[in-house]
Amino acid sequence: QSVLTQPPSVSGAPGQRVTISCTGSSSNIGAGYDVYWYQQLPGTAPKLLIYNNNNRPSGVPDRFSGSKSGSSASLAITGLQAEDEADYYCQSYDSSLSGSRVFGGGTKLTVL
Amino acid sequence: EVQLLESGGGLVQPGGSLRLSCAASGFTFSSYSMSWVRQAPGKGLEWVSVIGTSYGTTYYADSVKGRFTISRDNSKNTLYLQMDSLRAEDTAVYYCVSDRLSCSSVRCNFYFDYWGPGILVTVSS
Numbered sequence: 001q002s003v004l005t006q007p008p009s010v011s012g013a014p015g016q017r018v019t020i021s022c023t024g025s026s027s028n029i030g031a032g033y034d035v036y037w038y039q040q041l042p043g044t045a046p047k048l049l050i051y052n053n054n055n056r057p058s059g060v061p062d063r064f065s066g067s068k069s070g071s072s073a074s075l076a077i078t079g080l081q082a083e084d085e086a087d088y089y090c091q092s093y094d095s096s097l098s099g100s101r102v103f104g105g106g107t108k109l110t111v112l
Numbered sequence: 113e114v115q116l117l118e119s120g121g122g123l124v125q126p127g128g129s130l131r132l133s134c135a136a137s138g139f140t141f142s143s144y145s146m147s148w149v150r151q152a153p154g155k156g157l158e159w160v161s162v163i164g165t166s167y168g169t170t171y172y173a174d175s176v177k178g179r180f181t182i183s184r185d186n187s188k189n190t191l192y193l194q195m196d197s198l199r200a201e202d203t204a205v206y207y208c209v210s211d212r213l214s215c216s217s218v219r220c221n222f223y224f225d226y227w228g229p230g231i232l233v234t235v236s237s
Contacts, residue, residue, distance in 0.1 A: 002156060034214065036223040038157075045207055045227040046157065052214055052221070089157050093222050099162055099171020101147065101211075101222050106156040 003028060003097075004090050004104035011110040012080045020075045020107045022090030028102060030071030033093045037066055037075045040087040040106075049088070050075060077109070085111045114138040116208045116228035123234045128198050134191040134208030134228055142186040145211040147224065148193050150204035150233075158204075161193065162211050162222075176202075198235045205230040 005023040012018040022035060029035055037050035048057055050066035053073065063084075065076045077084055090104040120132040132148070148160040161172045161182040170182050181194040191208055208228040214221045 032218045034216070034219070034221040034223075036221075038224070045230050046224075047227065048223070048225050051223055051225070052216075057225070091157075091223060093219075097174075100173065101159040101162070101224075103157045103159065 002105040003094055003100075003102040004092060006088075006090060006104035006107045008105070009108045009110065011112055012077075013112045014080055014082065016080045017076060017078045018080060018109065019077075020088050020090075020109070022073045022075070022104050024071045024073075024092060026071065027096040028071075028092045028094040029068065029073060031095055033095075035066065035068050035073035036091045037064075038089045038091065040089065041083075042086070046089060080111055082111050085109055114210070114226045116210070116226060118206060118208050118228045118231035121206065121231035121233045123236065124198055125237050126198060126200060126235055128235070129194070129196045130198065130233060132193040132195065132206055132208075132231060132233070134193075136189045136191065136208075136210075139210070139226075141184075141189040145213065145222075146182075146184060146191045147209050147211040148182065148191075149207045149209050149224065149227075150202075151207070151230075152201070152204040155204075160206070163191070195233070198233075200235050203233060203235050205232050 038046040039049045040046040053068040054066045094102045147162040163182045179197045183192045209224040210226040
């Protein structure tokens, strides 16, 4: 069981908007630690998608955005495209576990 | 261009040992903390261990504490993971990742900005 909770799957049609939630607790997201999002395309290594809650590394389209409120965070993808079909993971830090970087269980995005 | 390349994976019997290496290039390796992250077949990501920069402070996930040892050789720009007393549940793709620190006025955060392609470790008899 992952420290951060994500829905196992979400789906949407091309052009639509989807959101993926990431719920933590008072020892991680709720304690003020930032949230990071990674995209893992099939058969490849994960790639940093969003850092410090809502910032995009260079090269990441502005269709991807992040937000954080309280003990939860969300990743939004607008103008859904077929190439967005991937697994998405949230990540933060947990102060109750020494040195521990923690992940969500991952969400499989299917583009219908 | 930042490059991380893992090596040393393969098939090992339960109770056996394996040492993974990660060759780094394209950045000042000695200035970065480095982590190992693994992914069991069909499962999610699990952080395994981190090592600091010069002084080599280390932390481990409870699932590997006492069995795995992370180390680095800054003169060779190489990260290592010594894995002993391997179990079937250690079967996974192991990723070498650069572990970045980002501090705000409230907290210091840790995240992974560059990933290697991964190396498969299979523990089976």
